[in-house]
Amino acid sequence: MTWMRxxxxxxxxxxxxxxxxxxxxxSDVESELGIDKSRPIIYLLPSDSVTDQLALQMSAQKMGxxxxxxxxxxxxxxxxxxxxxxxxxxxxxxxxxxxxxxPVFTDLFHLHRDHxxxxxxxxxxxxxxGRTPGKGKPxxxxxxTLSAAPSWLRKFFIVLFLGRDTFISYSQAVSSRAMADQxxxxxxxxxxxxxxxxxxxxxxxxxxxxxxxLERQELNNAVLGSEMVRNAIxxxxxxxxxxxxxxxxxxxxxxxxxxxxxxxGLIRFxxxxxxxxxxxxxxxxxxxHANRIRELAxxxxxxxxxxxxxxxxxxxxxxxxxxxxxxxxxxxxxGINLNFWPVGGIFRRGGAFFLRRSFxxxxxxxxxxxxxxELLFKKGYAVKYYPEGGRSRTGRLIPPKTGMLAMTIQAAVxxxxxxxxxxxxxxxxxxxxxxxxxxxxxxxxxxKKESNWQVFSAIxxxxxxxxxxxxxxxPLSLNQFxxxxxxxWRDSQALNPEKKPAWLTPTVNGLANExxxxxxxxxxxxxxxxxxxxxxxxxxxxxxxTELAQAMRDYLAxxxxxxxxxxxxxxxxxxxxxxxxxxxxxRLQVSEDNYGTLISPMPDNAVFLTYYRNNIIHLxxxxxxxxxxxxxxxxxxxxxxxxxxxxxxxxxQRELFLHLSQDEALAYTAQLIDAFKQTGMLQQKGRYLxxxxxxxxxxxxxxxxxxxxxxxxxxxxxxxxxxxRDKLISRNALERESKTVAERxxxxxxxxxxxxxxxxxxxxxxxxxxxxxxLDAGExxxxxxxxxxxxxxKDIMALVWPEIVQHLQQDILQADREAGxxxxx
Numbered sequence: 001m002t003w004m005r006x007x008x009x010x011x012x013x014x015x016x017x018x019x020x021x022x023x024x025x026x027s028d029v030e031s032e033l034g035i036d037k038s039r040p041i042i043y044l045l046p047s048d049s050v051t052d053q054l055a056l057q058m059s060a061q062k063m064g065x066x067x068x069x070x071x072x073x074x075x076x077x078x079x080x081x082x083x084x085x086x087x088x089x090x091x092x093x094x095x096x097x098x099x100x101x102x103p104v105f106t107d108l109f110h111l112h113r114d115h116x117x118x119x120x121x122x123x124x125x126x127x128x129x130g131r132t133p134g135k136g137k138p139x140x141x142x143x144x145t146l147s148a149a150p151s152w153l154r155k156f157f158i159v160l161f162l163g164r165d166t167f168i169s170y171s172q173a174v175s176s177r178a179m180a181d182q183x184x185x186x187x188x189x190x191x192x193x194x195x196x197x198x199x200x201x202x203x204x205x206x207x208x209x210x211x212x213x214l215e216r217q218e219l220n221n222a223v224l225g226s227e228m229v230r231n232a233i234x235x236x237x238x239x240x241x242x243x244x245x246x247x248x249x250x251x252x253x254x255x256x257x258x259x260x261x262x263x264x265g266l267i268r269f270x271x272x273x274x275x276x277x278x279x280x281x282x283x284x285x286x287x288x289h290a291n292r293i294r295e296l297a298x299x300x301x302x303x304x305x306x307x308x309x310x311x312x313x314x315x316x317x318x319x320x321x322x323x324x325x326x327x328x329x330x331x332x333x334x335g336i337n338l339n340f341w342p343v344g345g346i347f348r349r350g351g352a353f354f355l356r357r358s359f360x361x362x363x364x365x366x367x368x369x370x371x372x373x374e375l376l377f378k379k380g381y382a383v384k385y386y387p388e389g390g391r392s393r394t395g396r397l398i399p400p401k402t403g404m405l406a407m408t409i410q411a412a413v414x415x416x417x418x419x420x421x422x423x424x425x426x427x428x429x430x431x432x433x434x435x436x437x438x439x440x441x442x443x444x445x446x447x448k449k450e451s452n453w454q455v456f457s458a459i460x461x462x463x464x465x466x467x468x469x470x471x472x473x474x475p476l477s478l479n480q481f482x483x484x485x486x487x488x489w490r491d492s493q494a495l496n497p498e499k500k501p502a503w504l505t506p507t508v509n510g511l512a513n514e515x516x517x518x519x520x521x522x523x524x525x526x527x528x529x530x531x532x533x534x535x536x537x538x539x540x541x542x543x544x545x546t547e548l549a550q551a552m553r554d555y556l557a558x559x560x561x562x563x564x565x566x567x568x569x570x571x572x573x574x575x576x577x578x579x580x581x582x583x584x585x586x587r588l589q590v591s592e593d594n595y596g597t598l599i600s601p602m603p604d605n606a607v608f609l610t611y612y613r614n615n616i617i618h619l620x621x622x623x624x625x626x627x628x629x630x631x632x633x634x635x636x637x638x639x640x641x642x643x644x645x646x647x648x649x650x651x652x653q654r655e656l657f658l659h660l661s662q663d664e665a666l667a668y669t670a671q672l673i674d675a676f677k678q679t680g681m682l683q684q685k686g687r688y689l690x691x692x693x694x695x696x697x698x699x700x701x702x703x704x705x706x707x708x709x710x711x712x713x714x715x716x717x718x719x720x721x722x723x724x725r726d727k728l729i730s731r732n733a734l735e736r737e738s739k740t741v742a743e744r745x746x747x748x749x750x751x752x753x754x755x756x757x758x759x760x761x762x763x764x765x766x767x768x769x770x771x772x773x774x775l776d777a778g779e780x781x782x783x784x785x786x787x788x789x790x791x792x793x794k795d796i797m798a799l800v801w802p803e804i805v806q807h808l809q810q811d812i813l814q815a816d817r818e819a820g821x822x823x824x825x
Contacts, residue, residue: 008050009069016051019163022059025170025294025326029063032291033172035123041081041173043068044124046201047150048084048099051159052127056082059168075115079108085197088151105190112180121173124197126204128169130162131328132264133210165268169204169326171298200298207297210328211380213262223255223371224248232367247364254368257339260331263349267329270350274320281465283581285317286524288471288569290325293423296475297327302377302418304408305330305384307425308519309391309398310615311432313468318384318425319350321470331376333385333404359403373404374411380418387512393438394755395614397520397657399764400512409508412478413489422511424473424518428615430466430528430585435611442754466528466585473522473567476514485510513657520618521659522567527582529616530555532609535588535599536753537707541606545590545597547700549579554679554701555620561675562668564619565659610753617708618656622665623672624709625652627681631706632799635688638673645669647795651716654768655761681705710801711753717800718742719765720793721808723775723785730782731766738762741812745804 029035043060045052056068066072068082083101112118150158179189214222223229229251236247278285296303307318319329334352338344344354353376359366376383389401412420432438482489486503534551535541543551553575560570571578583590583599591598601609622645629644630636649665652658660668673689676682680698682689692698719738723729729737742757755761766783769775774792776784797805 005050009054012050013054016054016159016163017058019159020051020055020058020166021164022055022062023165023167023324023326024059024063025167025324026291029065029170033170035065035121035170035173037064037066039119039121040072040074041066041121041123042072042079042176043082044101044122044197045082045084046086046126048087049127049155051155053082055127055166056125056168072120074108074118074120075111077111079104085194085201088155102187102190102194105193106186108176109180109186109189112176113186119175119177122176122179122193123173124171124200126169126171126201126208128167128205128208129158130165130264130268131167131209131323133213133262133328165271167208167326169208171200171204203298203300206300206380207294208326208328210382214375214379219259219375220252220255222375223368224251226367226371228367229364229371232364236364251364251368254365255372257336258353258355258369258372259348260351260353261348262331262351266346266349267323267351270316271320271323274316278320278468281463282468283464283466285321285468285470286569287321287325288469288522288524289567290321290472292475293322293327293472294325296421296423300418301421302380302416303327303330303382304377304420304422305382305425306387306422306515306519307384307427309386309388310395310427310429311391311434313429313433314386314391314427315347315352317468318427318470322382328382330382330384333383335390370407370410373407374414374416377408377411377416377420387515391434391438393442394753394758394761395611396617396755396761397516399760400516402508402512405511405515406504406508408478409482409489409504409511412482420478421475422478422515423475424515424522426469426471426473426519426522426524428469428471428524428526428529430468430526430582430612431464431587432611433465435608438611439607439754442758464585466581467526469524469526469569471522471524471567471569473518476511476518478511481511481514482507516657517659518567520657521565522569523564523616523619524569525556525559525571525616525619527552527571527573527578528585528587529612531579531582531588531599532611532613533616533620533708534704535601536606536609536613537704540600542598542600544595545579545599548599549575550697551701551704552579554681554698555705557679558623558672558675558681559619561678562671568619607754610755614753614755618658620705620708621652621656621658621712622649622669623676624705624707626669626672626676627702627705628707628709628713628799630682630689630691631703635685635690637687638670638689641673641689642666642669644795647792650772651765651768652712654771655712655764676702711751711756713796713799714745714751714801714804715742715756715762716765716796717793717804717808718745718812719762719769720789720796721812723783723789724793725813727785728778728782730780734766734783735759735762738766745807748807749804 026032030037035041043056045056053068060066060068066081070081071078072081073079083104084099085101087099108120174193179193180186182189184192224233233244233247233251236242236250237244240247242250293303305318305322307314315332315334319332323329329351331351331353332347334347334354336354336356338347338352339354348354353372355369356365359369373383385404387400387402387405388398390398392398408420408422485507486501489503489507530552531548534548535543556570556575556578559568573581582588587602587605589600589602591600625645625648626641629641633640645666646662649658649662653660653665658665673682677684680692680696681702683692684690692702715738718741719734722734722737722741726733726737739757739759739762742762745751746756769789770777770783774786774789776786778784797808
């Protein structure tokens with residue numbers, strides 16, 4: 001290092017420390033990137049900048065990495081700790097942008113030939129100050145910041161204005177030994193490394209800042225000038241007797257209503273504001289599997305995020321997480337109900353584009369929206385939309401709406417240059433601020449229209465909402481999915497909404513279901529959800545603290561031994577710490593008696609806990625069913641349990657979006673049984689699986705598990721009993737009567753789950769019965785009770801609580817009995 005370089009580092013070290021805040025990506029370079037902090041590291045940076053090197057030094061110090069300013073000694077020779085691809089731009093004149101990187105690497109590789117034990121980690125590091133994307137017509141701010149290697153004057157303003165938004169993005173280390181062992185000259189290896197690094201940094205920049213922003217005129221020309229929109233304008237003219245200019249103005253109005261107006265400055269302001277809000281209302285935000293998204297971005301994929309939808313907070317939380325994971329924030333599909341002043345304008349500048357709840361046969365609006373969406377894909381913008389179409393009011397996934405997915409496939413057919421990857425995202429909260437309004441809506445109350453008053457009221461009520469969870473599920477390659485489901489999709493021409501190929505609808509439905517199962521397979525178990533599951537399974541919704549902690553301990557141990565999926569996550573804390581954290585949220589009632597601490601829901605608040613339980617109920621479906629069967633029968637052989645699972649799993653899979661195939665579910669059940677025995681929740685007695693001893697610590701945990709799926713089984717029993725009574729019934733009548741009976745049971749026996757009589761859940765079960773051939777079809781399309789349905793009902797009724805069986809027998813089958821039927825359940 002020259003004395004001049006050292007002097008500059010010393011002079012600017014303190015100002016940089018004051019002005020710069022570094023955000024390191026990823027936060028754990030050892031586990032995600034495999035970087036060994038104990039071995040020699042040479043950092044490779046895009047440009048020769050003192051401030052970049054000092055920012056990297058600050059980040060490396062926080063991360064426990066070697067100092068990039070200090071030289072590295074190899075075989076008694078000294079090499080710089082940091083190397084640079086290009087020099088900074090001269091202020092007034094052009095000069096050669098190359099550095100001495102290739103001679104240094106040539107010498108380094110030559111040293112490796114002489115010393116076989118040498119191996120250095122060459123770590124590429126991309127440093128960006130702010131995340132400003134390019135523009136078609138750069139403004140003054142862009143002239144200051146948009147440069148790969150800005151001059152010292154530009155860098156002065158960059159550090160001054162953007163120092164608090166500095167992102168240090170580390171990449172996987174390149175082994176110098178692996179490079180040196182290649183059969184090539186040292187000069188060619190050095191040149192190859194430089195060329196590959198240059199391409200890598202270009203992709204990094206694209207992944208973090210995104211493509212050039214569209215100017216308004218360019219947007220209008222691209223969308224309104226497309227063939228589909230021109231044809232739709234022509235139809236609008238003929239149908240409504242408009243002139244060409246008038247019809248085009250209508251189309252332009254639709255585009256203005258729809259299009260985002262992305263402003264990176266608002267994103268930076270929002271980051272600061274949201275950081276303050278999150279620190280106030282959340283104890284932390286846990287992010288899982290973000291590395292797979294960075295890998296997609298670095299490989300040039302078009303990324304479409306498809307998250308579940310729990311709360312209005314989702315819009316902000318997921319965008320915030322994506323930004324802090326070093327990725328460009330996506331354009332977000334938002335309902336037109338959110339486009340009110342001033343929130344609509346803020347969301348629009350944050351990347352939101354708006355769509356109507358129904359396109360209602362409006363061909364011109366449909367054409368404009370489709371072309372706008374396709375333009376986003378073609379230009380390389382990341383996009384986010386919610387396949388459920390709205391927020392879940394029950395905590396379960398909602399059967400997906402397929403409109404956006406259909407348009408995504410149509411865009412792929414028309415041609416998108418980059419590979420398209422859909423990324424399912426699981427979002428979970430320990431507290432959802434809208435949960436009370438959800439309950440009101442489920443009871444028949446009107447949905448409140450979004451307004452400024454709602455926004456201000458929500459802000460005023462902000463309090464500790466515990467922990468937030470964002471897990472990125474397994475990405476789905478759209479091209480690969482289409483190859484498997486519709487091998488001839490590439491042969492299709494541009495799809496006309498009025499003339500769809502036969503493969504489109506089943507393919508879209510299959511894609512929607514696959515994405516929902518991938519969302520659920522990335523679930524995050526948290527303290528509130530686990531506590532809610534246990535309390536609601538208890539007879540009185542009250543448990544001792546000791547029993548509750550033991551149950552949580554047993555369930556966490558169960559999923560450690562038999563993970564639901566590779567993408568699901570468990571809490572880092574042990575059960576005792578998890579319970580203490582959950583109680584600290586003050587959402588549960590804690591009381592004391594002579595024998596210890598009792599925990600229960602707040603008065604009249606048990607129903608609110610169902611929302612959090614339902615976030616994870618799908619993880620407990622198979623464990624709960626196994627335990628229900630053994631408690632119902634006292635003891636069972638393993639084969640009997642597997643036979644029961646084989647019969648019921650397709651129904652549970654449809655309702656709860658379970659990711660396992662039938663064979664995988666049976667294998668997982670066998671794994672669960674082994675885990676139950678290891679944790680003491682079941683015991684093997686000869687060829688039978690039996691309950692643990694009543695005085696064992698695990699007995700209560702097993703008993704709670706046997707109750708957690710009861711409401712699902714009771715709902716199944718209601719539907720099948722009505723089918724048994726009526727023998728032949730239309731689908732609408734079956735749904736309506738099932739809802740009536742389920743509501744009655746809810747009142748009689750204190751069911752706390754609103755989804756117990758939810759029409760969507762009942763409809764999903766009836767569809768699963770039909771699709772899995774448990775029912776016969778009448779000549780008019782009605783549903784007909786069959787021998788298979790009778791056998792299924794017998795299996796289910798054996799698992800349902802006796803009082804429910806008695807009620808269904810005496811009240812629901814009353815008509816049969818009065819007619820002289822003497823049937824046994």
